[in-house]
Amino acid sequence: MARYLVRRIFYLALTLFLIASITFFLMKLMPGTPLNNQAKLTPQQIKVIYEHYGLNKPVWQQYVSYIVDAAHGNFGLSFQFSDQPVSYLISSRIGPSLQLGGQAMIVGVVVGIIVGSLSAIRKNTWVDGTSTFISILGISIPSFVLAILLQYYLGLKLQLFPIADWGGFSYTVLPTLALAASPFAETSRFVRTEMVDVLGSDYIELARAKGLSRIGIVWHHALRNSLIPLVTVIGPLTAAIMTGSMVVENIFSVPGIGEQFVKSILVNDYPTIMGVTMLYSALLCAMLLLTDLVYGIIDPRIRIAGKEG
């Protein structure tokens, strides 16, 4: 187990290194410079600024120093916010993003499990039809459309929640709902498929033959067996929700990382782009690793295989 973990962490580091390298060079290929008023500056001034940020060195030197610094946890200074460290920028803005992402995942996954299970238990009835319809809406409507609809109806018309900005809990409701649509849809579809499969299996028939009630069968046998594979989806989905918040955070003016990311790309704030990209990558990799570990714990078949191998 320990050896397995060490190996996985090594691969995780390798993956992050490759992502950092590719992002670095892609970023250098982007048109434009970090200076938005270049025309007004003298060549002398530009040279001073470039020297200050190390942009005058050859690209490969910039690359090496970036990687070395990043390995030490130093992601450089932001261009747009007068020399604030990127790590400070991220840590001061990560709170709202984590809160929204977490809330959206909880709401989406919990409601998704309930709706998906009901859908499977009442297969081919109106319950199934309705939930399938809602799930397909959840998958196909882009989050920015949903966000605007929520703002218009729940915020403007009914005046239930603040339309935008960041304050107490009530400010989180609409962005959470907008973000939760996709994990809800994914989860409910996934759980339905899994549970229809499980409910048709021999051991459910045996559970019926034992005299278990319908609810007993779902609770004791069907749910656990259909939710185990869901773990493989939740990990990557969590990471996706954090990145998905770019658009939603912008629409609701949430001071999170996503909003910052979009701004940084617009002004070529290289260190911030790199920092946020690395954060997302690390998050995704960590989620995948966590998924595999959790899967081993909850599925007895995987657990034993690991012991032997």
Place this chain on the structure above:
Amino acid sequence: MENAEENILEVKDLTIDFHTYAGTVKAIRDVSFHLKKGETLAIVGESGSGKTVTTKTVMGLLANNAEVVEGTVKFRGKDILKMTQKQLEDIRGKDIAEIFQDPMTSLDPTMRIGKQIAEPLRIHKGYSREKANKQALEMLKLVGITNAEERINDYPHQFSGGMRQRIVIAIALVCYPEILIADEPTTALDVTIQAQILDLMKELQEKISTSIIFITHDLGVVAGMADRVAVMYAGKIVEYGTVDEIFYNPQHPYTWGLLNSMPTLDTAKGKLESIPGTPPDLLDPPAGDPFAARNPYAMKIDEQKEPPFFKVSDTHYAATWLLHPDAPHVEPPVEIKRRQEVYKKRLQEGTINQGHIHSTGNTSFGTDDDDAIGE
């Protein structure tokens, strides 16, 4: 079997349709049989003959698209078909239990086997966790799992197929049911394990005095297992009698075919007998005897009118026109004639088992169009 007359299960005139996209499948037609306390009834037939549907009906586990057109299934005098969901749940696993064909898939892969065995006790008898676990352990020992104390906390994938079937049997018998339905319990196992499982079932049947309905397509398995045999074909019972009567004095050409296709040591090398053709389409069953199309002994009437049950002995009935007094005498296959010779001899010796069975319905005799008989 002194108190053998006590029927704990009586199935009468059972007719079941399945509504599918292709049309109505007449899966079971006019099936009647009964089960006495402590006996083993084998229901034999090829796949699609309605064996499994029959047992599903007894368990009250028919699929949603099934419709019981007619008939009653009486367990201890009460009609299962009229019971509420709750009443059925109370019977299942407690009074009537079932073993399935494939032990590899019939256990919950994520639940410890001890808990799975204890489950029926927890629901039906309201046992505490410890009490149920203790009983489950006893059951696990009884079905012959070695090192049961340790293995009770293992998961199904840690057992072989034969061991898993023993666990399934433990689950089925843990509440000491009155009826055990075994739906091809050895089909998925290899032959050496088959014998072990059959022996185990017989041994446990004696210990807890349960009746068994044994579903199989394998006549070889039936011989050592059953007291009585019912042969099913195309949703109907075509012949039933004691094991000796079916094996040594079969009357229905379909039974002949089944017995004839069983290889014996005398079977010429490289030659396996089979019944030509396939069973009829139950979406649209033929008018007369459903076996007529595959029956080399079929007469004109077989295609027009379904044969009633003709009485061979008090315990032995067969639905074939060949038994009609006016039917011409036919020569059964050599193997069957050999068997019937044995029967005659044993009948004189008095070693043939003829149980005491009441005649069921559908045993009316005679026919209006007698002149239709004959080639």
